[in-house]
Amino acid sequence: MFSIEPSRRSANGAGGEAGSDMSEVVLQQAASLSVAADRTRVLGRLALVDRLFRQVTRAAAVIVLVILGGVIVSLVYGSWPAMKAFGFGFLFSQSWNPVTENFGALPAIYGTVMTSIIAMLIAVPVGLGIAIFLTELCPYVLRRPIGTAIELLAGIPSIIYGIWGLFVLAPFLQSHVQPALIAAFGDIPVFSTLFAGPPYGIGMLTAGFILAIMVLPFIASISRDVFETVPLVLKEAAWGIGATTWEVTRYVVIPYTRVGVIGGVMLGLGRALGETMAVTFVIGNAHKISGSLLAPGTTISATIANEFTEAVGDLYTSALIELGLILFFITFVVLAVARYMLMRIEQKSA
Amino acid sequence: MISTIFRRGAGAALALAVMCGAAAAIDISGAGATFPYPIYAKWAEAYKKETGSGLNYQSIGSGGGIKQIKARTVTFGASDQPLKPEELEAGGLIQWPQVIGGIVPVVNHAGMAGGDLTLSGETVAKIFLGEITKWDDPAIKKLNPKAKLPSAPIVVVHRSDGSGTTFNFTNYLSKVSPDWASKVGANASVEWPVGIGAKGNEGVANNVANTKGSIGYVEYAYAKQNKLTHTKMINKDGKTVTPSMESFQAAAAGADWAHAEGFYEILTNEPGAKSWPITAATFILLPKESKDEAAAAEALKFFSWAFASGGKMAEELDYIPMPKPVVELIKKTWTSVKGSDGKPLSLLTRPN
Numbered sequence: 001m002f003s004i005e006p007s008r009r010s011a012n013g014a015g016g017e018a019g020s021d022m023s024e025v026v027l028q029q030a031a032s033l034s035v036a037a038d039r040t041r042v043l044g045r046l047a048l049v050d051r052l053f054r055q056v057t058r059a060a061a062v063i064v065l066v067i068l069g070g071v072i073v074s075l076v077y078g079s080w081p082a083m084k085a086f087g088f089g090f091l092f093s094q095s096w097n098p099v100t101e102n103f104g105a106l107p108a109i110y111g112t113v114m115t116s117i118i119a120m121l122i123a124v125p126v127g128l129g130i131a132i133f134l135t136e137l138c139p140y141v142l143r144r145p146i147g148t149a150i151e152l153l154a155g156i157p158s159i160i161y162g163i164w165g166l167f168v169l170a171p172f173l174q175s176h177v178q179p180a181l182i183a184a185f186g187d188i189p190v191f192s193t194l195f196a197g198p199p200y201g202i203g204m205l206t207a208g209f210i211l212a213i214m215v216l217p218f219i220a221s222i223s224r225d226v227f228e229t230v231p232l233v234l235k236e237a238a239w240g241i242g243a244t245t246w247e248v249t250r251y252v253v254i255p256y257t258r259v260g261v262i263g264g265v266m267l268g269l270g271r272a273l274g275e276t277m278a279v280t281f282v283i284g285n286a287h288k289i290s291g292s293l294l295a296p297g298t299t300i301s302a303t304i305a306n307e308f309t310e311a312v313g314d315l316y317t318s319a320l321i322e323l324g325l326i327l328f329f330i331t332f333v334v335l336a337v338a339r340y341m342l343m344r345i346e347q348k349s350a
Numbered sequence: 351m352i353s354t355i356f357r358r359g360a361g362a363a364l365a366l367a368v369m370c371g372a373a374a375a376i377d378i379s380g381a382g383a384t385f386p387y388p389i390y391a392k393w394a395e396a397y398k399k400e401t402g403s404g405l406n407y408q409s410i411g412s413g414g415g416i417k418q419i420k421a422r423t424v425t426f427g428a429s430d431q432p433l434k435p436e437e438l439e440a441g442g443l444i445q446w447p448q449v450i451g452g453i454v455p456v457v458n459h460a461g462m463a464g465g466d467l468t469l470s471g472e473t474v475a476k477i478f479l480g481e482i483t484k485w486d487d488p489a490i491k492k493l494n495p496k497a498k499l500p501s502a503p504i505v506v507v508h509r510s511d512g513s514g515t516t517f518n519f520t521n522y523l524s525k526v527s528p529d530w531a532s533k534v535g536a537n538a539s540v541e542w543p544v545g546i547g548a549k550g551n552e553g554v555a556n557n558v559a560n561t562k563g564s565i566g567y568v569e570y571a572y573a574k575q576n577k578l579t580h581t582k583m584i585n586k587d588g589k590t591v592t593p594s595m596e597s598f599q600a601a602a603a604g605a606d607w608a609h610a611e612g613f614y615e616i617l618t619n620e621p622g623a624k625s626w627p628i629t630a631a632t633f634i635l636l637p638k639e640s641k642d643e644a645a646a647a648e649a650l651k652f653f654s655w656a657f658a659s660g661g662k663m664a665e666e667l668d669y670i671p672m673p674k675p676v677v678e679l680i681k682k683t684w685t686s687v688k689g690s691d692g693k694p695l696s697l698l699t700r701p702n
Contacts, residue, residue, distance in 0.1 A: 198503030285510035285547030310413030310512040
């Protein structure tokens with residue numbers, strides 16, 4: 001039976017267990033008034049709050065879609081003059097001449113893709129290695145500090161990476177690493193072009209290194225989190241029949257966590273594709289495609305960062321915006337491919 | 351409690367406004383060439399001490415400066431690449447040369463001091479075209495019989511942004527090398543055949559300082575301030591000259607400012623036994639009609655002050671102040687900068 005005395009409990013906002021408190025309080029008060037009409041009024045208020053909640057969250061989701069759509073529309077609108085002037089040839093042209101207004105995206109696209117591939121080739125094995133070490137082999141005392149240190153790497157602003165790359169890494173690579181690479185691969189047929197040229201210090205390889213360092217924390221911490229979700233039962237079963245640590249990792253942990261690891265790698269790849277400031281400092285800003293990894297190049301974001309403030313004329317600005325649209329498209333394709341791969345994996349395992 | 355905070359805050363704001371009002375300080379903004387940034391920064395500091403008005407100059411390159419002033423986002427623009435009279439008309443701008451400086455090639459070789467290496471215009475053009483790739487090339491050896499040149503590859507450093515320094519440098523190379531003129535040409539932004547790009551004079555200076563065996567081109571003040579090794583050059587008359595106030599002045603002596611429309615004069619490859627071959631004037635662009643008249647008037651005051659009292663500071667950094675007769679010509683053109691009442695803003699400047 002409802003109590004007749006007015007309740008002193010304060011009503012919190014709607015939702016959750018506080019909501020049930022509130023409904024209780026309200027229903028108690030309703031009992032002491034004329035029942036039918038007030039009951040409808042009270043229930044109506046609850047329904048209103050519920051409806052409001054639903055609409056607000058729906059609006060939040062719609063706003064995200066609207067913003068995304070708005071970005072796509074403004075990119076297309078901004079790049080329309082360039083698209084009209086160059087057509088599809090823009091994607092395959094190598095020239096970048098602001099004077100004759102002849103622009104081509106190929107060096108920038110090549111640079112973006114190459115630096116990201118170099119970054120992934122370095123960061124994925126190292127990141128997975130860190131995650132495996134932290135979950136399987138590391139002494140318990142060291143796990144928190146090393147984990148925190150890896151995550152701190154993610155917190156360093158990208159421009160600091162750029163400055164460090166330009167003042168510390170590049171001279172080091174120029175005096176010690178690059179001459180060694182050039183000398184070592186000088187005679188081997190394919191690698192001699194891959195590692196040819198004067199040792200600039202900055203260039204695609206340096207940019208790839210720095211991107212690898214920036215992407216590493218994402219891959220390492222996501223992989224570690226995912227590795228920790230492997231049920232101990234599975235691992236113990238494997239150990240129980242005599243599997244070594246490596247065999248457990250290779251045949252139990254990694255297959256179980258495939259989906260999460262690939263998700264982490266894709267997140268890292270997304271960051272590597274779009275990274276601007278760190279790359280701009282060390283990429284060398286040469287609108288050329290060179291066979292050598294040691295040569296300077298450019299990426300889409302580095303080109304836009306360098307040239308947007310002074311792009312005089314509609315066609316120049318529009319060409320830069322079209323580069324932005326191409327990057328947006330590349331990122332979209334990468335994410336779609338990742339999703340598709342994950343879907344296939346889940347289908348196979350189901 | 352909130353009302354106390356509010357009252358205190360309002361009181362502080364009022365005091366600040368009164369102080370600012372009492373100083374009658376108007377802040378002006380400018381953007382553009384990195385070439386004159388060292389001297390503009392020095393002038394701005396001294397001017398602020400004297401009058402309290404601050405100058406906020408963004409050194410983003412001549413291309414950026416031209417774009418910003420055309421969009422009227424700053425009070426004045428600065429560019430080493432002068433605009434042609436038609437462009438000035440179209441943009442509603444006036445332009446005048448503020449100061450003259452020299453562009454010097456700088457190299458990075460351990461143990462080499464400033465002026466140890468001599469280069470000719472042709473050689474520099476070939477280096478930047480990628481035709482000369484090693485430091486011990488016969489062409490460089492011929493000019494420097496006694497220098498110890500390593501057999502190292504030449505790392506070329508150029509500008510990645512739209513730069514008046516690049517404009518003057520490529521203008522010079524086009525004059526001395528027909529090959530360069532046909533393959534690359536002269537402009538603020540060109541398709542460089544080889545080399546790495548850096549942002550601003552500052553970027554090129556940094557890259558050359560950090561990269562062994564590199565060569566770049568910077569305004570002389572940057573070479574001095576960053577302790578870079580500059581080279582000597584062979585000028586139009588075939589004489590070897592070293593960058594200095596003297597050689598810049600010798601090059602500037604031949605300029606005919608009185609007959610140049612919009613003061614459009616390029617000072618590269620000037621004749622004269624002592625002339626430095628890559629000398630350049632740097633220009634200020636001011637709109638004929640600005641929305642912010644107070645800022646435009648203050649800008650004219652600042653440049654007038656710079657012409658009158660800034661000469662010594664300029665010379666300390668090896669910039670050449672404009673000669674007095676040219677300053678008179680320049681001040682006459684300021685009468686076309688008008689306020690909304692149609693009267694020239696320069697009438698508001700203090701007579702200097």
